[in-house]
Structure formats: structure tokens, C-alpha cells
Amino acid sequence: MSYSPAEGFSNTNFTKLPPSPRRSRASSLPDILVKEQALKHVLVKMQLQSLSSTPSRSPSSPLSEPDLDPPAPNFTSLLSDELLLFILTKLPLSQYSHNSLVCKRWLYLHGRLLRSLKILDWGFLDSGRVVDRFPNLTEVDLVHACIRSPRNSGILVTHKSMSVHVDSLFSPNGFVEESDVLRPSVIDQGLKLVGEWFPNLRRIAAIGASEIGLLNIARECQTLQELELHCCGDFALKGVSGFKNLQIVKLIGCVDWFYSSVISDIGLTILAQGCTRLLKLELRGCEGSYDGIKAIGQCCQMLEELTLVDHRMDGGWLAALSYCGNLKTLKLQSCKIIDSSPGPDEHLGSCHTIEELHLQQCQVRDKQGTKALFLVCEPVREIVLQDCWGLADDVFSLATICRRVKLISLEGCSLLTTLGLETVVLSWIELQRLRVVSCNNMKDSEVTPALASLFSVLKELKWRPDSKSLLASSLAGTGVGVKGGRFFKRLKH
DSSP: OOOOHHHHHHHSOOOOOOOOOOOOOOOOHHHHHHHHHHHHHHHHHHHHHHHOSSOOOOOSSTTOOOOSSOOOOOGGGGSOHHHHHHHHHTSOGGGHHHHTTSOHHHHHHHHHHOOEEEOOOHHHHHTSHHHHHOTTOSEEEOTGGGBOOOTTOSEEEEETTEEEEEOTTOOTTOSSOGGGBOOHHHHHHHHHHHHHHOTTOOEEEEESOOHHHHHHHHHHOTTOOEEEEESOOTGGGGGGGGOSSOOEEEEEOEETTTEEOOOOHHHHHHHHHHOTTOSEEEEESOEEOHHHHHHHHHHOTTOOEEEEESOEEOTTGGGGGGGOTTOOEEEEESOSOSOSOOOOGGGTOOOTTOOEEEEESOBOOOHHHHHHHHHHTTTOSEEEEESOBTOOHHHHGGGGGOOOOOEEEEESOTTOOHHHHHHHHTTOTTOOEEEEESOTTOOGGGOOHHHHHHHHHOSEEEEEOOHHHHHHHHTTTSOTTSTTTTHHHHHHO
């Protein structure tokens, strides 16, 4: 008997079972990441198409792979310039330069936010790029742009507010020669452009300007309030008469090793007659005498602050301060002498409105000139002495002339002793504030009971006379200052 498998299967009755469901395989981590990345790519494409009406460009090659991680959309593009400017103004000024690097639009907005600019290259001004880049300037400094100097030089010479680049072949007569400064006609043309571009200018600084250049600025900038002039002569100050709202003037006549110009009584008189609304005046390296200061006092009756830096005044100029009827602050800085010939005490007069007297890095060895200064400033309420040479006990004792002092600040007065300080401060009945810093000739152990009792009733006391002892106390227990204190201890262990 033969058996056929086909026949056997056909004649045999079997119950047909339902198909068993297939078990789904668990998704692996790479699969999940691929799906999420692809979904993210689709969503980003949809957002970009909704934000921009321009269609996306086709890839450069049909074989190029799509970018699976495109850059995030720029949501700031939905904001108007005015709204974005309002937001950027709330940020600190230190962040402005960093924000300008974000994109071209932010760079443009940064130029609209900037109000003060120091121009280093005259070509940037002459080409007109400055007004395109910074259209809303209110303060412009042209001093460095007016001086030709090697920009790629690694030698930078700085003297107070003045700094220039020099090479190894500079002249022994000075770092800035007359030929290094642009011609007055070029500077005047630049001042004319600045006035036309920025009519709301509040402050400008220039060097070598003439009367014509100053008149151009005065005609265009009616609201100018602060003027800084370097290396200008007496007759160039005639242009100052065109400024109607000028309140702050800084004249720099002579700066050693940089440039030298003469501003005498003639220039001071022209300035006084042209700027009757002055509030602050600074004269740096200027000549003059009694007549020039007297003219300023008589014409500028609103003058409140007078600063003399490295003055070259003739003897007797202190007596003219009595004509400054509204003077509240007198500052002397880097003066080699106070007054070489002040004259008799009875002819000096006094500033009845004076409140503050500042002496910084001045030579006060001349007792006659220092005494005349205290006599003129007899009603003063605050005296600040910083790094003054020759301020010994006998010179400081002249300050007893001022009997209404409420604040005395001493810093870097290394010749003054504790006894000399006590003699003066105990004579001031109205004294309320005392500051003594880095006066190394004063010692804590020399403080007498009378001086200690005065310290206890003061409203403000800053007593740090001996910087060495202060440094030793602050480093106590740290191991610093002891020879091998920390290093050799580690070696022993």
C-alpha cells in the first residue's frame, strides 16, 4: 500500500487554530533618537516656513545630506527696532560692545545707542563713516585723531589724560612735534562736519583748533555745554564767544614732552568775556597772573569750581580769587609752587563762599604761599590733602587759620606726625569727619587720650595711617610674610 502525503493530509480531519499574534520588538535607544531628531527637524522646518515667506533654497547638490541640526530660529527678528532698542537700553553699558557682535542688525542698533565716542583715526571722520555708524552722538573726542602717530607701534606714552604712540626715533624735543598735528584748516573743516552731523552735541574735545573752527561748532551746536581745548593760543579763544550755553571749559596749554602753547592773561580775559555762564573751569599748564584770574571772577559770576593743574601763574594770583563771588571748590593738582609772591596778608582778601579745598601732588614746602592759600580759603569746610610733598608738622599747622573745617582727609602725607595732626584737629571745634590713610609717620601707639576722645565723637573716622602694620594684621595667621612659612612646612611633612 502506498501512502501519499497529499492524500493523508486531505483525508485527515484537523482543527485550524487561529494565528498567534506576533510579539512587538522593544524600540532601541538609537531608534528613539532617530525618530525624535527627525520629528524635531520637521517642526523646525515648519517654524522657519511660517516665519519667512521666502522658500528655502534647494541644496547645492542632489547628493547632499539634509542638515539634521539646523540653527535655532531668530525670534528677535519679530521685534521692531524701536522695541529692541528699548530692551537694549536696559542692559549695562559694559554689555554694549558684546551685544554688537551678535549680528549685523545688532551692530547697527549698537551704533544708534552709543552717545560718546573717542575717534582715533581722522580718516574715519573725514570719510563720513562716523555719522553712518554712530548717528546719535552727544560727546566726541578728536584729540587723538588730530595727531599723526604710528598706530602699529608697541610704545605707548601716557601722561595723565594724554597718550600717544611713538616709535624709537622720536625727537628729543618731545613726543609730539608741531608737524605731527594736523593743520588748523583741516581741523576746522572736521569741526564743521561734526557740527553739521551732530547738532545735539553736548561735549567736544579737540586740539589745535582755531577761531573759525570753534565758531563753526558754536553755530551748529547750540546746546553744547562742555568744551575741551588742547594746544590752542590766546586768540583762538575768540571763537568761544559763540557758545551761548557753555558751562564747563577745560584748557590745556602746555604738557611737558607733548606740546606747548601759551595761554596768558589775554586768553583768560577773552574766555571770561565770552563765557559768562561758566560753572566749572580747568586750566592745565596755563600761564597768567592776577589780571587773568580777576577777569574770570568778575565776568563769570556763576563759577563754582576752579581747577589749576601744573599752573605757570605769576606771583600774586591768589589775591584775585576774592573776586570769585560764587566759588565753592578750589582744586590744585601737580603744582610745583602755590604762589611765588602772594604779597601782604592784608591785601589777599578771602573767598567767602568757598567750601572745599583740594591739594593733590603739590609742592607745599613754601610756607608763605601755603599760608596765603589758607588765608584766602579761610571759610573752607572741607580740606583734602593727597600725596603732597613737604607737608610737615610746621606747614600743616598753618591750616589752623581755617577755623570752620568739618572734614579733613589726609592721604600719603608721610612727613606728618601724630603730634602735628593732634595740634591742628583739636583746634577745629566743628570737626565731624577725619580720614587718615597711608601716613606712615603716624603710629597708633602715639594717640593721646585727648585725640582718642575726639575720635569717639566724630561722625566718620577712617584711621589707617601705617600701611605696614595694617598689612601685617591682615595677613596674620595666613603664613604669608614668614620666610618659608608654607613651603617648608609641606616639605617637613
